[in-house]
Amino acid sequence: MTVGDCLKYWKEQYVDVPLRPKTQALYTSTVIKHLSDAFPGRPISEISVKQWVDFFSRQEKENPRRARQLLSQARTALNWCIRRQVIDSCAIMRISPRDVGVRSETGSRVLTYSELARIWVGIERSTAATSNKLLHQMLILWGSRVSELRLAERKEFDLEEGVWTVPKEHSKMNTVIRRPIFEQIKPLLERAMETYDQILFPGADIKQPITISAANRYMLRIREGMDIGYWRAHDFRRTLVTRLSEDGVQPHVTEKMLGHELGGVMAVYKKHDWIEDQRTAYELHADKLFWHIRKLSD
Incomplete structure (x- = not known):
């Protein structure tokens, strides 16, 4: 053989x-x-x-x-x-x-807001499909796992209530995750909804989600066009929680934003999604990011 x-x-x-x-x-x-x-x-x-x-x-x-x-x-x-x-x-x-080779990064990279802004602008200026660009810009803002957003369907987003509900089938922990649809991300979500049907982030086949390999290839292309060292989409999650923790956002809120189950001393908070606290934190994160994006344009 x-x-x-x-x-x-x-x-x-x-x-x-x-x-x-x-x-x-x-x-x-x-x-x-x-x-x-x-x-x-x-x-x-x-x-x-x-x-x-x-x-x-x-x-x-x-x-x-x-x-x-x-x-x-x-x-x-x-x-x-x-x-x-x-x-x-x-x-x-x-x-x-x-x-052979080198060990894969174990997840130690925390990006600065200036670096996040450069990645955002790189995505914006790229010639990729709209679905791929929106997917990764929203990952920067939401800090969700790639699969949670990549597989997302229209029915998961309640614009009236302002909540995105990730079904357990799309969750790594096999649990439902609720995140707010906050002010700065709403225009991106609405654009995806206006452009596509039930599958909001399709690949070559409009009826199927973009593949993880296609998403990874796109990030590789963006990364190779920059000089800020090695990073990957998963680092958007670590950057979100680290920067918000530095600004005083409580751990039980950032853990909910990441879609983690609360255990140990934080188990007392697990019955609550802290949607409004999440919303405030997300808006703070987005405000800082967009300030740095505007600074790049000045």
């Missing part, structure tokens, strides 16, 4: 069966996409450690973080094939992920 044969079997028998759709999409956009055509026509048993090392060395030059991720995922897939006795062995198992 070739590398492509093994990955195809792994996908059909494992990835597409018990794994969640988000995990399926992750594997499809990474290891399956980048390794399925590796060593075409070569039996996997004939690929040496040196040849694998050379392959991942080329990947390192393109993207060090992705190279390590690809190796880790490839080892997972091919080890599964070994355990299923689809193949006897694979030299890739002799390479440690720590020997």
